[in-house]
Amino acid sequence: MSIRGPRKGENYELSVDLNSEYRDKRKDAIKRVIASMTVGKDVSGLFPDVLKNMQTEDLEQKKLVYLYLMNYAKTQPELVILAVNTFVKDTEDPNPLVRALAIRTMGCLRAEKIIDYLCDPLQRCLKDDNPYVRKTAALCVAKLYDLKPELVIDNGFLEQLHEMVSDSNPMVVANTVAALTDIHNTAIAAQISPSSSDPAIFNITSTILNKLLIALNECSEWGRVAILNALSRYVAQDEKESEHISERVVPQFQHINGSVVLAAMKVVMIHIRGVRREELVKQLIRKMAPPLVTLLSSPPEVQWVALRNINLLLQKRSDLLSNEMRVFFCKYNDPLYVKIEKLDIMVRLASDNNVDALLSELKEYASEVDVDFVRKSIKAIGQTAVKIDAAAERCVNVLLELIDTRVSYVVQEAVVVMKDIFRKYPSTYEGVIPTLCANLEELDEPEAKASLIWIIGEYADKIDNADELLGIFVDTYIEESYQVQLQTLTAVVKLFLKKPDSSQGIVQRVLNTATKDCDSPDVRDRAYIYWRLLSTDPAAAKAVVLAHRPPISIPRTTVSPALLEELLGEISNLASVYHKPPETFIGQGRVSADSVQRKGSDTSDDRFSAQKALQTVVAGQQAENLLDFDDNMTVEGQPSGLAATQVLPSTPAAANLLSGTSTNPLDDLVSIFGGASVSNGMSGNAFGTNGLGGLSSPTTLAPSSGFNNLVASSPAPPQQQQQEDLLGLF
């Protein structure tokens, strides 16, 4: 029994009122108890007093007492037993509302003691005449399974649920499907290796399929979502069935509830894989566009979920919304998270036909107040330039206009973007360089500085006062950030290789400072390599530092093909909203090496799975994942022994590279040997000591192949190629 509090105070008064002889007073007291509970006061001591008021004809009072029980049953398991009788009696009440309420609440009590008493009433309610009671009972089975799976299996509730899939009432069917799916998921989560013989596994047969397709058209909106979710798990037997399912689901695109629309899209995206008739595929895809556009008229949070999914759909079907770019134009009052998603999609949809409209829109955004949005808009201009050759010049002109505004962050971002354009179109827009250099004083962000320095180094032979400009940075070398130091170093070496006569002094100065006064091993190492290269074999130095760089391009997908397929099967779920596989954010927040490996073995292509694992790591951005990934890499039998240990520390760098510490994928592809500079600078020492350190001495060439392998498995081919070239030189 609970300990009684002192004979005064709020709880004491409540206890007196709860035992009052007047009904109204008692009911009022219960309300006050619930009010205290709502604001977080502990009223569990009143349990016995509240319990006395359970047996009542007043439905509202009953609901309140039930609510109280749900909250405190866990802390007072001994006392809950006293409530059992009333509960069981209520499940036989003539009013279906009371029956359903009783069975619903009993399932929520979650006290061991009461569960054994739940089975009989549940058995009865599952067969109730009233569909409202049946639909409530169906979900109660899932609640019971969550608590004590044995009870569900022993009592044959699962068989009963399977029968209820054929219930005459569509709402009951929907809740039954939801319950079976819930049990299915719980069972899978609990087991290490789920076997299909487990009765809790919900296999959707073709008989069930037909029942679901019929119920789909009749039940409520949420029921439709449950049924569509089940349909997405069905494995079609043949092409005809895939076509059939797709055609039956398409009318749901017209539903007013956006989650029904998205769930229907998911089913179609899954079953369209089995459809080979070109014109049907085209027709299905065509029908998806208008409902997707309509989702953009929903509240911002819904829009955001839709936009994240549209982004994925476009990665798979770039033609999906090709004529609809304008609907993604940002509204002035859109929340920032919506605007940023829209920007990304706009660049995806950019083509020769609409690029003018896009550019004038982006220019408009670049004059808004929100710094983050302005920067992303300028980035988008750069991406457009890289994506559409014919529009590059127009993009450059817009950027020049923006630089003209002399707003600091606009100028800096524009400089960063210009560097990408130079990478894509070398020697095309040299006329811009003087304008950029004129703004040198304004730059205070490392990335912008590094970008400008890279440009100066790259075109050192065409800039008369290149040595002067670089000299400014050499003078302040020690105060600069590593990123800028690395870039300055490389640029000065480039300058020296291009104009050896006039820049002997500056190169000597920078090498001296970098090797003697710098505290970053990254910078020192690189300086030593250059020094050695220059002093032993200038021709080799030229081949390395001034090597031809493969042009950059905008990746069509942001996730690997395998992951994209997986995420398309998750449309409308959190996985497809985050663009991450579910393992990275559910469970204990860490991916076990086992599960990653199991996943890997599903895909025949090893590199494929490695790529996916890498994506997982990137997506997760959690330390635990990184460790698991390493396990996985070794298991996959790529490098072993020493090489394997080399892989370990370099992983964060690779992850950084992929995740794009900045959101612009281009940044990471910037200048190469020197190169890896930008991303290296960010990733810290690990990469430098193991990656470049390995390179500097021929004896460690073998282990560094581990590093090379790793890069090979990442979707960054230009870098990989360059690294290979580099190795070849030694």
Added chain:
Amino acid sequence: MASLIAILDLKGKPLIQRSYKDDVSPTCIERFLPLILEIEEEGQQVTPCFSSQGINYMHIRHSNLYLLALSKRNTNAAEIIIFLHRLTQVLVEYFKELEEESIRDNFVIIYELMDEMMDFGYPQTTESKILQEYITQESHKLEIQVRPPMAVTNAVSWRTEGIRYRKNEVFLDVIESVNLLVNANGNVVRSEILGAVKMKCYLSGMPELRLGLNDKVMFESTGRTSRGKAIEMEDVKFHQCVRLSRFENDRTISFIPPDGEFELMSYRLSTTVKPLIWVEAAVESHKGSRVEYMVKCKAQFKRRSTANNVEIYVPVPDDADSPKFRASTGSVQYAPDKSAFVWKIKQLGGGREYLMRAHFGLPSVKNEQDVEKRAPISVKFEIPYFTVSGIQVRYLKIVEKSGYQALPWVRYITQNGDDYSLRTALEKGSAPIVPM
């Protein structure tokens, strides 16, 4: 699927919460606001869904409240976010306004609603009309106990049987909202028409209704030629009462309507619309001391129509003061909270054109670094008896087994959407003013 749903105030304090599954501890609610602040501090975007330590936080904002759902699984995010909006809608319909105060006053009924609208994390009945039939604010007396309305589980879950009216009537409102964006050059960059057909249904029994529109696709598929104009709707959404598969087959809109007021369908057209009300402003700023506006507005629709309650919002700098206005029609007010002035015109006849002038003082000290925020001009209006798309209700057939006669009434109206904006406030002389 949600394990827990809570309504929080802006400080992150839960006002009311309901746990549906035990896998997420209620203490996670307290982590919500700190997490948001943390994300903001890192300079990142707070998105409606995010995950932390294995818990997924999904939330929406409604005035000064957060509605939050927590889950541990790879939940259907669209479903939960839309459910939260629906919960808001239901609570608003119950209490008129949803805010801290109304939650504190009505916690009993909110608990009841939360219990009924979601079970074990799965959304159940969210139609407020049906909920109101068995969850009411007056307590139930012993003798008359409420029962779950048939509608909760019926195949026709939106209508109860046995409704009786002495006079059977249906009112149809066709409302078109125009969203459009005009750029500084005066070109329409983006425009769309969002249409809605709203119904007020006072019909007895279980009537079968069929609605005929001048739908181009339907005319084409039935091989009929229409008299007059047919319209091409790009996307149509229906209330759940409409039989979707029938519409898919032969574009017939057939349904058993809910009782009372509801939105039957909505549609979208993205044809280019000429701005119905054109506004442009010439801005003349005098070196940090004052700024002058000349605003021109023109009604670009047929003379026989009239726009009512026109409100034109012209943005001004945040720190503008001492306003002076002169208008050739209507009235002008300064709305400092919106950083704009509002020109209100009660009735604006088609083809008419008016001018107004405004003058503001500016503080003489000005931070050079400040970037001028350039909000577009926005306009609110209503034009009755007119639709931009030209949609027409051709017929509404009502069949009930008792065979009564019912009269349908139809009204048309065109209004501004939530984004009718023009970027035509230009510095005088800096850009072309488009000839009208």
